[in-house]
Amino acid sequence: MKSLTTALALIAPVHAGLRFPCSTLTFQRLDPVVQPDTIPTAHLHHIVGGNAFNVTMTGDVGARGTCTTCQMSEDFSNYWTAVLYFKHPTNGSYHRVPVVPVQPLLGGSQGASGGLTVYYTQYDLSRDNLKQQPIKAFPPGFRMTVGSPTSSNKPHVGLRYQCLQGQNRGAEMPDFPTKACTGGIFTTHHFPACWDGKNLDSPDHQSHMYNTISQDGFVNAGACPATHPVRVPQVAFETVWDTTKFNSMWTAGAPNPFVWSFEGTQGYGTHADYMFGWKGDALQRAMDKSECFYDGCGSITKQPMATANKCAIRDMVNEVTDGWLAELPGMAKMASTKVARELHV
Ligand SMILES: *[C@@H]1O[C@H](CO)[C@@H](O)[C@H](O)[C@H]1NC(C)=O
Ligand SMILES: *[C@@H]1O[C@H](CO)[C@@H](O)[C@H](O)[C@H]1NC(C)=O
Numbered sequence: 641m642k643s644l645t646t647a648l649a650l651i652a653p654v655h656a657g658l659r660f661p662c663s664t665l666t667f668q669r670l671d672p673v674v675q676p677d678t679i680p681t682a683h684l685h686h687i688v689g690g691n692a693f694n695v696t697m698t699g700d701v702g703a704r705g706t707c708t709t710c711q712m713s714e715d716f717s718n719y720w721t722a723v724l725y726f727k728h729p730t731n732g733s734y735h736r737v738p739v740v741p742v743q744p745l746l747g748g749s750q751g752a753s754g755g756l757t758v759y760y761t762q763y764d765l766s767r768d769n770l771k772q773q774p775i776k777a778f779p780p781g782f783r784m785t786v787g788s789p790t791s792s793n794k795p796h797v798g799l800r801y802q803c804l805q806g807q808n809r810g811a812e813m814p815d816f817p818t819k820a821c822t823g824g825i826f827t828t829h830h831f832p833a834c835w836d837g838k839n840l841d842s843p844d845h846q847s848h849m850y851n852t853i854s855q856d857g858f859v860n861a862g863a864c865p866a867t868h869p870v871r872v873p874q875v876a877f878e879t880v881w882d883t884t885k886f887n888s889m890w891t892a893g894a895p896n897p898f899v900w901s902f903e904g905t906q907g908y909g910t911h912a913d914y915m916f917g918w919k920g921d922a923l924q925r926a927m928d929k930s931e932c933f934y935d936g937c938g939s940i941t942k943q944p945m946a947t948a949n950k951c952a953i954r955d956m957v958n959e960v961t962d963g964w965l966a967e968l969p970g971m972a973k974m975a976s977t978k979v980a981r982e983l984h985v
Pocket of ligand 2: 728
């Protein structure tokens with residue numbers, strides 16, 4: 641599905657939805673959606689977007705942001721996922737897998753540093769269908785997640801892995817590739833398109849949303865149910881994990897050696913978080929346009945990625961997350977806390 645869409649995109653310009661790169665903002669054990677008020681949180685995240693990112697985030701994020709790693713200069717939203725690590729098959733040490741921009745497919749990274757590519761679509765990649773289907777932008781304070789680190793079942797459609805062989809993305813899979821990928825591992829996170837219209841969040845960070853999509857790729861979401869009647873932009877992000885320098889340590893036939901920063905559930909625990917933070921009505925203006933804003937145009941302001949790459953936040957956790965590590969960040973401490981607790985019982 642997606643490889644067909646990709647092939648079409650390379651030969652003909654497409655005209656619907658926003659698609660833009662955001663450079664890496666930080667790698668930290670913070671999660672203002674699932675674990676607010678907590679430093680550090682359970683596992684490491686790769687975070688992109690605005691510099692209002694913080695331990696706890698409420699209110700109008702877009703109004704507070706002063707810089708963003710995203711190409712769309714009015715987008716101070718934050719987007720994050722868990723972080724991919726290589727677990728050495730014989731000695732058990734972990735190494736963080738570098739993130740590289742999603743390139744050169746679909747126009748490339750335009751100078752992004754690491755990061756991920758964000759999509760907001762109204763229908764699919766080539767149509768907007770605005771007359772039939774108005775799209776309402778998220779309100780300030782809105783947040784949501786997809787997937788779960790504790791999931792032991794196949795994730796729902798839209799949470800997928802692809803094994804990059806050169807420029808070929810290959811099939812979309814619900815779990816990690818089972819053989820080395822010469823071009824890295826490509827992960828996709830699609831969010832639901834139907835909102836209850838009332839709640840900025842919900843206890844599980846998901847039930848204020850409803851997924852009407854039943855196939856992979858950038859397809860139009862089906863009609864929203866009465867419980868979740870408000871059609872919002874279809875948010876998705878794509879990340880490329882550059883696994884190439886670890887491939888020689890993965891002997892043919894051995895099990896997949898890549899783990900998420902929480903390990904545990906192998907690939908089924910893939911998940912992502914979204915914190916809305918567009919300034920004013922910028923996202924609504926983008927979603928109301930019916931032409932030429934694939935990669936932005938008109939009143940939707942872009943910034944050079946060289947400017948975006950300068951946006952930074954301070955390190956609030958101060959721990960080593962890169963290089964060869966004996967334990968995943970947070971996992972050793974959790975184990976010793978558990979031991980301490982058991983000793984006190
Ligand atoms: C993060 O939150 C702290 C505590 O509320 C605040 O002092 C700080 O200014 C915030 N940082 C940013 C970048 O918003
Ligand atoms: C595991 O192997 C890697 C790669 O050879 C090495 O750099 C690392 O130090 C090793 N870890 C341990 C604990 O020996």
